Every structure is written in C-alpha cells, then in structure tokens.
Amino acid sequence: MELSEVDLNLLLLFQRLMQERRVATVAEQMNMSQPGVSNALAKLRRLLDDPLFVRAPGGVVPTPFAIRLAEPVSHALSTLHAALNPETGFDALRVTRKVTIGMTDIGEVVFLPALVERLSREAPGIALNTVRDTSVNLGNEMAEGRVDLAIGLLPQLKGGFYQRRLFDQRYVCLFRRGHALEDAPLTLAAWRKAEHLVVVSAGTGHGQVDDWLKRRGVQRRVRLTVPHFMSVGYILQRTDLIATVPERLALQLAAPFSLSLRALPSTLPEAPIHLLWHARVNQDEGNRWLRNVVIDLFADSATPARRTKSV
Known part of the structure; x- marks a missing residue:
C-alpha cells in the first residue's frame, strides 16, 4: 500500500x-x-x-x-x-545541536576563544564547527542549511541574506618587542624602509590593504609573503619583520607572542565586519539566540540587522 x-x-x-x-x-x-x-x-x-x-x-x-x-x-x-507545532522558547542550557560558522583564520583567532567560553557556560550542548569562507561556496552552503552563520568581510553574500554590522576593522603595525621601531617615531619613511611580512589572503576582504597601497604608489620592502595569518605571531616573534594586520588580531597576538602594535603612519580604509545569516533561518529561535550572543560579544554599537539586496 x-x-x-x-x-x-x-x-x-x-x-x-x-x-x-x-x-x-x-x-x-x-x-x-x-x-x-x-x-x-x-x-x-x-x-x-x-x-x-x-x-x-x-x-x-x-x-x-x-x-x-x-x-x-x-x-x-x-x-x-x-x-x-514546534515548541516555543529556546532553552540554550538543554539544546543539543551542531553549529557551523563560516569565518577566516583571523576570525578563528578573534572570535572563537570568547565564543566558546560563553557557549560552555550558557549552551554546553552546542558543538561548534568552522569552515573557511574561501574553501566552500558559502552562499550555497548557507542557503542549503549546512552553514548557520558567517562572520567577516563578505561582500559576495548578497540576495537572500540578512546582515548585522559588528564593527569597523582598523589596521595597525605589528612587530616584536625590542624592535628598533618600538621607541622611534613610526613615520611613513620608517615604515617603508622596514622589512615587511605580507599576508596574501586570497578571496578575503583583507586584500584591500594591498590594493589601496598599490593604487597610491606606496612601496614596501617585502621580505616574506604567506597565504594566511596563522603564522604571523610566530614569525614576527623571532624576526625584525613588521606586518600590517587587523587591530583585533594584533590585540590577540600581542601578549602570547611578545609583540607590540602601533598606529600606522598612513590611514588605511577600515573594513566593515558583518554577521550574516540566510533568510531561511531568520525566524529560527536557536539561530536567533546564537546571533544575539555574537552581537553581545563583538558588536561595537546597536545597529539594526538589514537584508541584503538581491542581485
């Protein structure tokens, strides 16, 4: 039958x-x-x-x-x-689920320690998983429910997504403690003369730093180029190289790797960092709860969520 x-x-x-x-x-x-x-x-x-x-x-x-x-x-x-007839009232303490968040290696350093700490207290049954926004088609993965949230500078996520600005990412100069630049004025000439560690993070918004410098004809002495930010602390700790990195990453790396950070001698454009989610989970209570946790931990100001425009 x-x-x-x-x-x-x-x-x-x-x-x-x-x-x-x-x-x-x-x-x-x-x-x-x-x-x-x-x-x-x-x-x-x-x-x-x-x-x-x-x-x-x-x-x-x-x-x-x-x-x-x-x-x-x-x-x-x-x-x-x-x-x-789903039950209303999301109970974070009792829920058991796996949550996947799209973010860069910077995001893992900046966001995960505080986020895991909060979830351990308030939602111990939530297991976190991260995926690189450059290793998958993030838009499709979120539309099909395999990725729950994304955090970062993600202009490729357009139609069908909601976004909430968390903060504007500033860039700073990072180098080891005891470096010759630590006590000297960080002029544009000194910055250009120093040997640089450059991160070429393909597919992320942080490539805009190099684009901005090239458009203005600002030259650097590039000694080393790497494809991600995970090695930056280890390299700077044992060399005289300097790096231009997002400020929140620099703050996380400074103490563990004995590094110092200074304001740049030239103002770079700030990068807007957003929390994004697909329209299909906009009303999901668990997703809403997690979004509020991220906003509470990392948002600079109370700006409302808005839906991205369709393309």
Missing part, C-alpha cells in the same frame, strides 16, 4: 477508536456523525483488509492487527504533530 492511498483523517480516527473504544464518543470528539465514523472506518477496513474493530458490550474492541498497528500509528502522528 502507498501512503498516498491513506487519508490522514482515517489514521486520526483509528487512533481515537483505540483510545475510546466507543463510536459515539469518537464521533463527538471529531465533530462527526456516528454514521460518518462508521463509513470512515469501513473505508479504512477496506484499505487494510482487516476488521480492525469488532462490536463488544459497551463499545468496540480492536483486532490483533489493530493492536499491532496502534503503536506505530500513534508514534507517526505524534511526530507529525510535533513537527507542525
């Missing part, structure tokens, strides 16, 4: 008869006439090729087949009811 052959109302009637064992009572509960209940039961009997219920003193009794059928039918109807 195919499910398309079965009317859901017949299964509801079957469940009620199993519980009440009286046609008159079921008719009243389901706002039907007794002949209507009898006709519906007759249809179900034909579909299942079993009497299901037989007359007995005071009502009806189920057949052995009906008894075997009762538990799976009840479970199926209960599952369907729960899916159509």
